[in-house]
Amino acid sequence: MPRVRLEDVARVAGVSMKTVSNVVRDYPHVSAATRQRVESAIAALGYRPNISARQLATGRTGMIALAFSDVSLPYFAELARVVAHAAGERGFRVLLEQTDADLDRERQILSAREAGLVDGLLFQPARMSSAEIAEHRQDLPLVLLGEESAPITVDRVMIDNPAAAAEATRHLLALGRRRLGFVGHEVSGLSRTSTLRLAGFQSALEGAGLAVDPALLVATDEISARSAAQAVGAALASGVRVDGFVCRDDLAAIGTVRAVHEAGLRVPHDIAITGWDDISLASMTHPSITSVAPDVRALVETALDLLADRLGGFDGLGRHQLIGHRLVVRESAPAVA
Amino acid sequence: MPRVRLEDVARVAGVSMKTVSNVVRDYPHVSAATRQRVESAIAALGYRPNISARQLATGRTGMIALAFSDVSLPYFAELARVVAHAAGERGFRVLLEQTDADLDRERQILSAREAGLVDGLLFQPARMSSAEIAEHRQDLPLVLLGEESAPITVDRVMIDNPAAAAEATRHLLALGRRRLGFVGHEVSGLSRTSTLRLAGFQSALEGAGLAVDPALLVATDEISARSAAQAVGAALASGVRVDGFVCRDDLAAIGTVRAVHEAGLRVPHDIAITGWDDISLASMTHPSITSVAPDVRALVETALDLLADRLGGFDGLGRHQLIGHRLVVRESAPAVA
DNA sequence: ATGAAAGCGCTAACAC
């Protein structure tokens, strides 16, 4: 069966294409009678507007891309959920782009060889340098998520990582722990995320008159519970002794819990543990994970606000916004008695 | 700065639009010299093809939609990861659609008021009836994922749920467990997924000369670890005694583990537990979760194959394909000694 | 409030 076009509806309804278009898009100034007639024709013919044609005519796609390394990481999955909902409320659909934390993939995202695929981009880089990001095509509104390098020309939303890391660390200190370790930074090529969290970890220790012991910093090969479990297991086996671990993220925390248990130690009795992201399962593991909880809702709304400004033509300097966080205290590092 | 069009490139390169188009799309029959000239012009002008225009001209968008209830559920997040990768390899981008298991949202997905947004749809329904799905617009190639109702006119990919549930159940029986419960089916409005898994559970019990004890079936309000923990906790508190639980999914299993621990019992010593989906964290919880692992890679490739057939014009009856699964044995229900 | 016609930027016949 042949495709039904706007023109067909117009002919059947006995009006012009413009009028049909007005009805389809809920343009207010259409007489009730005309609207009725047009709607009958639409129903009778089973007409559906062709999105591609509309996109070409308007120059807008109604879509934004959400790019990050890997949706299967719980934090990104939960972020994607919120983005899809919030974007939907603003009339946007979400295109999913995974980079696998690969530099080339990230470059492809930012310098897409094609134009007009999406109206804007929400991007959490993992590898690209700030300088490279600064050179991205100016025709694609962009908001960066997370704490990796961001040029001053580009908008960005993140939480205060050093502050949050210091809070988590002080929480362990308040529990009387003194030999604190850190788990989950990269073995090589330290990310800015890890750098900032380690900085907060260090400042809190120093604020308590303690020093960071490099021997207690447990790097991991990748962002995964498995990798953290291996690394922490190896550290403990090699004689590393700690009474608390600040973990870079909840996956590292979950892996750390496992390694600690396998070493025959107890959480939090022997080793207290904090995570980061407050993923949904953090409250349901055994023990549950005390975690830094970013205000993801605020993060996403702020990011979409910034993007909306850019879509609206704003082209000032990049705005770098901090959003809130809190430490959610659970069993792995309980409240001070 | 004004947008650069194909025509501009053609003028600068001194060739026709057709030739530029050929170069852009890597059409083979272009002389090296011409190609070189065109590419210089493209680089000089910073030309990027406009996707919307191409979509309108070709009638293809190069995008497929992936629709299910909620990306933040680990199974769907992991599925989305595989879909995005596999689709990418086939030249498709993925549009994310969440239904929140809401009937109206599901209807919207299937009867999108607009045409030409995506070339095809991968959809895991949770609420729609088979009859309703059968009436979907014929102009949108569709492949269903999962075991919910599927009309014979539509393609669908799933695993053999009763068989897998029976395997999990027999695994518990082989461990000597005799009072087996089931966790995670819906309190009301039993889904087909739950129905099939319960059927396998029952058949395995009956195969061992046992009967299902309705008192040991623990329904949950929603698909979440929290909901399962509450329901199982309440069941145990009310005096329900079991030595094994087959859980509808890994989230239910994780919540069940937690509830069992809170009740002062041990897993698997007192109660052995199996989950379903083999989500990434199933191997890292404490104890790790024995789980039914669907072959997600095969599921996705098969679904994309079926979709490709439809995109290629195939319009025969729906093909219903079963893909493989296996029981991954871990600590929550270990191997028989 | 509605109509007529000119694009939006690309692809695809069909020529040459």
Added chain:
DNA sequence: GTGTTAGCGCTTTCAT
């Protein structure tokens, strides 16, 4: 191997 031209189906001035 390359050029010409007519759409793809919609939105949008500009009239009326």
